[in-house]
Amino acid sequence: MIPPAPRFRTSLPPIDRPRFEALLAGVNQFGHDPDTGGHNRPSYGEADMAARAWLVRTMDEAGLAARMDAAGNVIGRWGPSHGPCVVAGSHLDTVPDGGPLDGTLGVCAALEVVLGLRAAGWRPQLAIEIIATAEEEGRFGGMLGSQAVTATIDPAWLAAAADTHGRTLTDTLTAAGLPPQRLGDAARPAGDVLAFVELHIEQGPVLEHLDVPIGVADGISGVCELELTLTGEANHSGTTPMSLRADAFAGLAAFATAIEPMLAAHGTNESRLTIGRVVLEPGFAHTVPGVARASLVLRDPDAEVMRALRQACERVLGDVCRPRRLAHQIVERSWLDPVRLDPALADRIAAHAAKLGIGYHRMCSGAGHDAQIFQRLCPSGLIFVPSTGGVSHAPHEHTSGAHLEAGVRMLQAVLVDLARCTAA
Ligand SMILES: [Zn+2]
Known part of the structure; x- marks a missing residue:
């Protein structure tokens, strides 16, 4: 210097x-x-x-x-x-x-x-x-x-x-x-x-x-891009009762509403969690979505906080998917310290x-x-x-x-x- x-x-x-x-x-x-x-x-x-x-x-x-x-x-x-x-x-x-x-x-x-x-x-x-x-x-x-x-x-x-x-x-x-x-x-x-x-x-x-x-x-801030996939069952939106659905979007929505409490518990003022892209399949108005794919970008200036948030995301995604009979997968697309x-x-x-x-x-x-x-x-x-x-x-x-x-x-x-x- x-x-x-x-x-x-x-x-x-x-x-x-x-x-x-x-x-x-x-x-x-x-x-x-x-x-x-x-x-x-x-x-x-x-x-x-x-x-x-x-x-x-x-x-x-x-x-x-x-x-x-x-x-x-x-x-x-x-x-x-x-x-x-x-x-x-x-x-x-x-x-x-x-x-x-x-x-x-x-x-x-x-x-x-x-x-x-x-x-x-x-x-x-x-x-x-x-x-x-x-x-x-x-x-x-x-x-x-x-x-x-x-x-x-x-x-x-x-x-x-x-x-x-x-x-x-x-x-x-x-x-x-x-x-x-x-x-x-x-x-x-x-x-x-x-x-x-x-x-x-x-x-x-x-x-x-x-x-x-x-x-x-x-x-x-570091940046980590994750790809979330929730898999349930596509079915008729009229004949399938709410209690018998495996609605992939319902799982994703529950995960999204858990982001704020997750940040409060594990993040900092500088933490950011963003779902910027969602794709539903088959993507038809009258069909219960069988698959929901979403991007999730995580940012924080501290790598430890990033890791804690990443773990929390995996835990919470599991918690929302289990009762809804959804399979889930998280793939890490990139990680920048x-x-x-x-x-x-x-x-x-x-x-x-x-x-x-x-x-x-x-x-x-x-x-x-x-x-x-x-x-x-x-x-x-x-x-x-x-x-x-x-x-x-x-x-x-x-x-x-x-x-x-x-x-x-x-x-x-x-x-x-x-x-x-x-x-x-
Ligand atoms: Zn510039």
Whole structure:
């Protein structure tokens, strides 16, 4: 970890709002759909690659020695051309019909901070690199850019990954001019990156609800996806008395109503249990459902709590199925451990908020972010600004101008500290 700067700076240069908004608009000219108002930059597609080329040009013209690495990450650098650096940024790709901020905010904020400090005559002792990561949103599974930088790509996943249209990741990379066999070139050696800081929209309602402009993430929830199958007997809805049914949906409904007490007994404030998809078979209005299939996604920042909830789900599902003469099965589709971000860096970020007089809330992120992957390489921090109405991944995703400015000022203060910037 980088030692603290000799003292806090109190006279940081102001954020240039028009320049910052021009950067956001510059990225968002690519993939914008005027009909929906949404942004479509699926990773490595035409719009995504055009946005990356635009960013390389923009940073190059600003003298930031921009390049695209082997994974499609765009990287600009300010300060010493050799030696370790501090990295700030986020991702440029979007979900289908995504919003204008999401990852774009963190990239443009990092660039605005660097341009502002440089214009005001500041100099960093450690280089600051601005990164726009690739394939964060999950067209092929997600976090590929940051996994390439941290050398943590699973080769089996890389070989098998495909999007929902069956297009493989390796073909897509090749078509984008990024040969998959070169992905290893994007890896950064240990000690090369001293810290990573990401500014992102919260994508949830907590900060708005608390009326606080800044969130400081301590970690990112783990995610476990389960597939539940309840099997009874399909039968005529008129001739089969209620007492003689083996109704698979009745079992699932009983399980769903047990979720809240289960969370109260075994979960925390950060726990989430979600049934997001239900399929009934045969799926006919006049037939008692013989089979109910449901997805169940479990999240918590603590792996022990996740395990306790998973066990409780199995127990409760058994309890509701037995008296209804239903067979049941739980299959684990995926398990992602929670990630704890660097506690010292989170404290340091919070200290900057206090110093700037900006209200903040320590929290856990319910969504995945590049910062959790960078934490494998270096101390990593994640700063949130509120999402209006808690909305994200939608065209009307929005954060107020005042909150955006608070976020950029936070990133500026943290980068000045970590890169030991000094005024001329
Ligand atoms: Zn994002």
